[in-house]
Amino acid sequence: MSNLKVFEQILELQKAEAEADKRSPKQKIADFDELAENRKHFEDRIRRDERDERNWIEYAQWEESQKEFARARTVWKRAVEFNNQKQCIWLNYAEFEMKNGYTNLAREVWDRAVALFPRADRFWEKYIEMEMVRGSDSCARQIFERWMAFMPDQKTWFFYIRFLKHRKEEAERVREAYERFIECHPKVVNAWIDYAKFELEPDGLRSRSVYERAVDELADHDEADKLFLAFAEFEQYHVREPRRARAVYKSALDHVPKERAKEMHREFIEFERQHGDKEGLEDALAAFKKHYGDEEGLIKVANAKRQLFDFGPVRNSLDGSDDKKRKVSPDE
Template sequence: MASNKDGDPSLGYLTRKDTEVKLPRPTRVKNKTPAPIQITAEQILREARERQEADIRPPKQKITDSTELGDYRLRKRKEFEDLIRRVRWNISVWIKYAQWEESQKDFNRARSVWERALEVDYRNHTLWLKYAEVEMKNKFINHARNVWDRAVTLLPRVDQLWYKYIHMEEMLGNIAGARQIFERWMGWMPDQQGWLSYIKFELRYNEVERARGIFERFVQCHPKVSAWIRYAKFEMKNGEVARARNVYEKAVQKLADDEEAEMLFVAFAEFEERCKETERARCIYKFALDHIPKGRAEDLYRKFVAFEKQYGDKEGIEDAIVGKRRFQYEDEVRKNPLNYDAWFDYIRLEESVTNKVRIREVYERAIANVPPAQEKRYWQRYIYLWINYALYEELDAEDIEQTREVYRECLNLIPHEKFSFAKIWLLAAQFEIRQLNLNGARQVLGNAIGKAPKDKIFKKYIEIELQLGNIDRCRKLYEKYLEWSPENCYAWSKYAELERSLSETERARSIFELAIAQPALDMPELLWKVIIFGNCGKGESLLSF
């Protein structure tokens, strides 16, 4: 059978041309010039709005007799009741229902709706506010009082209810009643604004003594700096300077360590400044700077410097500037307590002021920052804090016992089993010599040799004993020296020179023989040079072999 590839419509086949969908040809725009009248989108929207048909609204119903009014009310109540059954927890529905009953002048039904709503959610203070406003608007004062009284009893922490209740009584001229409500409210210890409202209420009626009594209770309930400052300003406004000062003094006694104490001291000093008591103000500033941590005293320093520039002399201004620099150093050492250079600068500043108490305090704080690692490189800068401290106590403060204590504490702190500092041992011994305490110096140097022997210590100890003419002690020290360091050619040669200077040639020769017998010498050429070219005063060598 021959196949029909293109398809034959007579045989029930569709041709390819029949299945093709022809798209219309895009028309070409012949004239691209703009139209003489342009139509904007705004015009299109406006015309569409104008051609809209009017909304279909229900016709207005005019009630002509009591029957129609009753039907209308019955229909509306049914609508509200059906709506309440569906959304009982929707408070706005209850409010609309009660307000509609109010508009119909059926106040008993309106109250019934409000009471039913309160049974659903009595914690919603909006319901109480709307309920009381309806009673007040329609001049049912006793009903309104009843609503407010129940509201503040059930929700005593909602300040708005108390404010509205008091405002109503005040508008009615019932001042005693408003005061009684305030007293009930204060029993719940509200926030500061509630107490200040009570005070303003009393001041509106010139009850200054009552306001003062409320302030006393206020600062006991809220012992904060801002409350005490308000109290003092109240007394100052009424011209009671002595009372205001007394308030500030009580506040300082109770809140000197509070975080906001800076604000209290500034207010106190400014109060004294306004009263022309500049010395009192200066004492307050200095007391505050001594007691408030430096990190919380920025504003205080700024105020003090400005005060001294206005009222102080040259010394006072310099002291204030020193205080400002002191604050900068405090900030540096607070950020990095191990920055010993900052501590040195801080100490030099305090020493320039020559206040012994402050200087010792800064020294103690500085030496309390012990390096965290027991490695000598970390201690090399730190140890000079102790040295400076001891020198200050000896030379400036002239406190001998304190100087001795500083040296003792420093030597106890150093971990001598890992490393030591010969400088500290020698300074401590020299201090004892200056105090004519030779036994103390020997004890210090003996402890140094026992705990941390060093070349410097041996040399200095031998030098001291040699100056005192104690030859036997020098010999013992040289023996200890050589026991500790038998390879030290310097020690051998100096020991031999000592004996030779005493004309003990045989002892010197024996010392040299012992020296060259040591297995490992650090500088044998030095030793041999002394042996060969040394003489006993007779022009002969010490070499005997």
């Protein structure tokens, strides 16, 4: 190839590069103009109606899509200044900081949001979720503690206690949470039952104490039947104290209205079949008939009494030797 040919090729290459250099700035200017035009469009929308949260959210999200995080943050800050009572703006603002890795800035936003809306559960939940995902259980627990100070609903207390149990917190911390729960919501039967079950180990004494306190508080509650049944089962099966269980059943039948006590009566009849004597079982059957009668076939006392003589020795222990025997149902 001659030197002339080489020289011509070099000139053509230089010319092409020069043309490319000329086009490139024009393209950048066009991009800049387009960005400026879009920003003007969003600013005009805000000027027309700065109280419409959609204008702010779409503007900030557009800046984020351009990877202009500083500009997006400025929009969010302006948005909460003009619309600080719009929860959706705070939520989107915090999530913007979270998903782009600005954890400390996200904490600042969540802190401001929960202070402004202490009854908005989703803010607390999202804040705690962020810390849990990061593996910062201590921070999550601190946020829970701040939340509990506002005496939230029972769902939130159960959520907090599950969090403590799942992370194998020391028993005293869980116990303290239960105590605060029942202080905040003393009429929630399930809270007392859950607390008592937590205290089953090692010997059940703490559990019995919780049940006794619950009965004192809730003996005449609409859901007292659930409490008494749980208490009786505890005495009967967990600590194997049939005398105490019988006392619980009898107390329950004195307090629970008969329209809610049918299942309690059935359980008591079965209890007497397993742990009582002939006289006790007859009394339980007679009490059932007195309250519910025969008209709906709920109980057939004659048949039930006849079955008494088929039981053999009435079981007086809890060794399980008669567990396979057929139960006497009030329906027989």
